[in-house]
Amino acid sequence: DTAVSQTPKYLVTQMGNDKSIKCEQNLGHDTMYWYKQDSKKFLKIMFSYNNKELIINETVPNRFSPKSPDKAHLNLHINSLELGDSAVYFCASSQDPGGNEQFFGPGTRLTVL
Amino acid sequence: QKEVEQNSGPLSVPEGAIASLNCTYSDRGSQSFFWYRQYSGKSPELIMFIYSNGDKEDGRFTAQLNKASQYVSLLIRDSQPSDSATYLCAVRQGAQKLVFGQGTRLTINP
Numbered sequence: 117d118t119a120v121s122q123t124p125k126y127l128v129t130q131m132g133n134d135k136s137i138k139c140e141q142n143l144g145h146d147t148m149y150w151y152k153q154d155s156k157k158f159l160k161i162m163f164s165y166n167n168k169e170l171i172i173n174e175t176v177p178n179r180f181s182p183k184s185p186d187k188a189h190l191n192l193h194i195n196s197l198e199l200g201d202s203a204v205y206f207c208a209s210s211q212d213p214g215g216n217e218q219f220f221g222p223g224t225r226l227t228v229l
Numbered sequence: 230q231k232e233v234e235q236n237s238g239p240l241s242v243p244e245g246a247i248a249s250l251n252c253t254y255s256d257r258g259s260q261s262f263f264w265y266r267q268y269s270g271k272s273p274e275l276i277m278f279i280y281s282n283g284d285k286e287d288g289r290f291t292a293q294l295n296k297a298s299q300y301v302s303l304l305i306r307d308s309q310p311s312d313s314a315t316y317l318c319a320v321r322q323g324a325q326k327l328v329f330g331q332g333t334r335l336t337i338n339p
Contacts, residue, residue: 147325156237157315159273159329172326206272213325216261220272 119143120221122207128227129197136193137224139207147171147215148190149208150182153223159206165190166213197228232256233320235330244339248305252318252330255299261321262301264292267332268314276303276316308337 120141129135141148149172150162164172168184179195190207207221235252242248254262260281265273277292279285279301284293291304301320305312315332322328 157267157317157332159317159332161326161328164325214261215321215325215327216278217275218327220274223272 120207120209120219122221122224124224125222126225130229131197131199133197134195135197136191137205138191139221140189141209143209143219145209145211146187147210147213149218150192151206151208153204153206171213199228202226202228232328233318233330235318235333237331238334239336240333241336241338242308244308244310244337246308248308248312248335250303250316250333250335251300253300254320256322257299259320262294263319263327264303265317265319266314267317273317310337310339313337
């Protein structure tokens with residue numbers, strides 16, 4: 117059974133399009149995260165939610181909008197995609213907001229052409 | 230200065246030797262430190278975490294903290310080819326956020 121799953125695994129799209137990435141966890145965790153990993157492997161947090169409430173919102177363009185319909189799901193919608201958005205996006209979850217042990221999903225490789 | 234810094238490597242170590250990975254952090258008040266391993270094309274997975282009150286050993290892995298010099302290290306004893314991966318150091322900032330270093334690519338040579 118997959119603990120943290122993301123769809124799609126690969127996403128190739130044109131500049132200016134709007135796309136969404138979905139994430140689901142079946143661990144019963146209360147906190148979920150979105151990270152961006154660039155081509156140099158630098159992993160940076162974008163957002164975190166605890167029980168559907170936004171608790172971390174880093175300096176991310178407002179083209180990125182997370183949505184948490186329930187505590188097992190955290191989706192990421194991106195408007196007006198730009199070349200610089202190309203990266204691997206990881207969803208993660210943890211039992212508590214302190215994030216002592218975060219479980220990562222398999223990642224979504226986004227390529228903007 | 231970056232908040233968490235690592236030497237990006239690659240670090241090459243012969244099989245059976247000790248691999249030593251280091252990470253420096255800028256916030257002197259940091260109290261929680263994490264090591265994640267990431268195989269190529271895969272997601273990060275937690276190896277171990279330590280608090281500011283001491284070092285920790287888990288099997289072949291030992292995490293050590295030097296608060297005075299603001300660095301944390303990960304030692305891997307009896308290195309195996311399967312240990313070849315990128316190792317990400319992370320430091321908790323505030324109550325909830327992890328700040329990651331850029332990772333050190335480790336290669337264990339048979």
